[in-house]
Amino acid sequence: MAEPILRIRNLHARVGETEILRGVNLDVYPGQVHAIMGPNGSGKSTLAAVLAGREDYEVTEGEVLFDGKNLLEMDPEERAREGLFLAFQYPVEIPGVSTATFLKTALNELRKHRGQEPLDAMEFMNLMRERAALVKIDPTFFSRSVNEGFSGGEKKRNEIFQLAMLEPRLAILDETDSGLDIDALKIVADGVNALRSPERAFLVITHYQRLLNYIVPDVVHVLYRGRIIKTGPKELALELEAKGYEWVTETDEVAL
Amino acid sequence: MTTPRVERSPILEQIAADFAQRVESSNGHANPELHALRRQAFDEFQRLGIPTVRHEEWKYTNLFPLLAKGFHLPPHRTELPSLDAVLAPLRRWGRVVPLLDGQLLPHQDEPDLLQPLSEALRDQRWFERLGRLAPFEGNAIVAWNAAFFAGGFVLRVTNERTEPVVAVSVLDGRAGNVAVHERHLLEVAPGASLVLVLVQRVLGEGEALLNQVLEGWIGENASLTLVLVQDAPQTAHAITTHELELARSARLELITVSIGGGFLRNMPAARLVGEGADAQLYGLTLADGSMLVDHHTTVEHRVAHCTSNELYKAILDGRSTGVFNGKILVQPNAQKTSAYQANRNIVLSSRATINTKPQLEIFANDVRCTHGCTVGRLDREALFYLRSRGLSKQEAEALLLAAFAEEITAKVPIESLRTDLNAHIEHLLHADELA
């Protein structure tokens, strides 16, 4: 098998005095979709935040390799330029900055990093139109301020649209399904599925199995109290849905 | 700092003569420390002079026409007038505490709750508090008060008091125009709560000016609701300075209802000095004739994680003048401050004036502060809607104005007082209609 895009070894992280991640191990290979499930407070969103480089979290132990490079040494923007994308659970609003300006700035930073020429206005517009269609985003979005006045569903679609524009190596979807009705969920899932490719991997963080009906994972992990306590095929998600998290937490607590 | 220009005027001369005459006798007993303090205060008052419209804080409010009426200090009295008629209607609001020309009258019971100021000041602990929140340095009104105050109360609450205290400042204008300087100290002990109503009444035909200074400490997790009721006839004038300090998690609700009187200038200040403190300031002005109502508020955030909110509304008719100056000060360490302020004004007459100046001074960066201010007329759509349902224009206007005003009176936690205020407001709005 090829080298993993993401290799996490014994990752410990805390916020303030509270240790939230307590030894996470994970390998994600190109082309794979990994789902990370777990009850509230298990550390799912912390894992996403630590991988993206949010400063509020302190890594106390462990290692993360991204395409073989030490991810933890990089600034957040370096991680993004290396191809790590986080679809935020709560996308922020940026008043006055249009989605087009924002994405053009981001994309050209990425292209500069890859040694590519910046896209000119025409090429960029064409690319935006093409990718917007994937997530059924109306071109009137382009001139609207980033996420300002967007509904919950529009914000999540905008995250996937940005994913489509920036074409990362690894996309982390942090509870992208929360707050979405079924129609919006399908649109988001269709977008993600269209972006699956042999070179790209996804880490789908979710509380509910529902999303995994539409984005079918290769591997499912259960994160509990800061550790991955169970790993299995896609059927594991269904089993969790049927039996609840107690099923794994109770049986595995002893083993830990 | 530049020295303010001192106005040499007959008014100031009169005040100086009064001071010379009164200084030795104004405490009711010998108190050398207090005498010294009064002299210092008077020197400061003379240095500062009476503020003129050239002073930024008095730009829209001219004291001179008021003071030109000529006010005298209350005479030493030998017998008490009957106050029953004045006090009876107020008894339904709560426990009435009458002050006559500043002197706390003997009241029924609860000696632990209230003391006359002169008595309390013999206790060094209270004496040291005098002027700590309202120092006279640089403040002519407080200096004037400190030089002359003839009485007042010290009020201390240590429990969760359910019965409101209604302090009635009765000014005796039967022998001519009178000026009374009241000075109060207030403490709401940690965890305690109090509803305090301040109200003014005038006896006789003379005009009466009340210069009231109150210093209040709201302890940790304590709560104070202060209702300032200004509903007297136009012969009643007031300048109030209410300095309130809020400790950690303390709560303040200040409701000022200015619907009667001649010249009213209110200067409440909430200083948030403990984290988690919360101050809510509400004010209503309903002015007609030649009334002048000036609300000059200060909310100072000195520490982090405090919240404040202000809503002041005014309806101005006749030749009245409304002033709102709302200062929000966020000091450098007061991160995570959340401060809101809104000022809404309706001008009904072409001779009425509103001057409003919200003022944000922010020295901390992690804050959310907003203020909004509007001046306008009644919503024409709403007026039309009501008229299309058969109300006369006057009825419709009165109804909408009452609704506008009642957003403030709704904050008053005493039902009987709220009812009385709303009735008074409706009466005024309809009286206006007839005029």
Added chain:
Amino acid sequence: MSEHVDILDQLTASDYEYKYGFESQIEEEVVPPGLNEETIRLISEKKGEPEWMLQWRLQAFRYWQTMKEPHWANVRYTPIDYQAISYYAAPKRKAQPRSLDEVDPELRRTFEKLGIPLHEQEVLAGVAVDAVLDSVSVATTFREKLQSLGIIFCSMSEAIREYPDLVRKYLGSVVPPNDNFFAALNSAVFSDGSFCYLPPGVRCPIELSTYFRINARNTGQFERTLIIADEGAYVSYLEGCTAPMRDENQLHAAVVELVALAGAEIKYSTVQNWYPGDREGRGGIYNFVTKRGICLGESSKISWTQVETGSAITWKYPSVILKGDNSVGEFYSVAVTNHRQQADTGTKMTHIGRNTRSRIVSKGISAGYSQNSYRGLVRVNPGADGARNFSQCDSLLIGDKCGAHTFPYIEVHNPTAIVEHEATTSKIGEDILFYCNQRGIDTETAVALIINGYAREVLSKLPMEFAVEAQKLLAISLEGSVG
């Protein structure tokens, strides 16, 4: 994060001397410091002014002598010695660079960041080359075109000589010589400035900006500008220059007067980035300006747009007197302060005529140890039936050592007026910065993006090419303020 280099600081603190006048006959004369009637007579004589102009100046000087320097603004500075200033000092020519290669590389970097065209760079840097002559001929072409439309656009000195009737009628009609201390000083000693008159019904086909920048010369510290738009005329005028210019004069006290007659419109845009002083607040320009327009005729309109990033101290309130019925006044402002800068700026809208409307949009940005104040007055006079005002004053704080202050005064004497004022103060949220970082945008670029978004409503009021430069300027003036 690495310490960023503040280009403007470096640039302006360097020993490099450069000039930007290109007129060939610059008198090398300096009147000794000090201000008295003799100085004024001398200035007037040197400029070959008529007697009425001299008398006007002397009257202003007499007013000035009775006035005191105002101190109500929220700014602090060391006292100005008015007798130590030389009131008529033609700039001394020092050795000029012969080509851009000889120009300070930091200066060139800033020019490039701003995207200033090459020939303009040369003019701004004072390069003594033929390109300058080209500029003069370009300027002359503009002038001929304007003349064919009947538009008068010339220096104030020239206007005093050539168009005395217009100057006498309008000079001081909006900002009287005794208006305030600095206006009186300016009226007594003003060096030069611009004069513009648009005849009835004429729309000026070009922004007067390009011409102005190329023609920028040392009009000195007491500049005087007068623009008159006759009935139905229109002009868009651009003052200032986005490129950094070194200035030896500490005190600037300019006066700008705008007069809009019935149906006329004047759009006045300013981009100001004079030397703000160094990081510790040493040096820097004191910019004490009186700018006022009057909507004299009905349905006239005056619109002020300003982007202020420079000067150590700014004290400036571009105002509109709304005299004509149905007239409109606008004020759009972005004021950035960094390091130890202090700005006290805002506007006055005085509603006199009926159905007059005004709109105020002010965006303050404070960083470093700076203090940024908005001060505004909206006044509705008794006769101004149906007056309307909307004001939006926002403050953005970067870092925890700066201050943002808002002092809006609202005085309403009319029951039919509708006045709305909103203000907010907030900071650049960590969450927004992180979101940008996560998309591969570094913090510096993110701040520029956010600031431009925040100021968009104002920037969009600037003429297109200036808006682009102003955006870049905002980014440059805030370099190194986050992180």
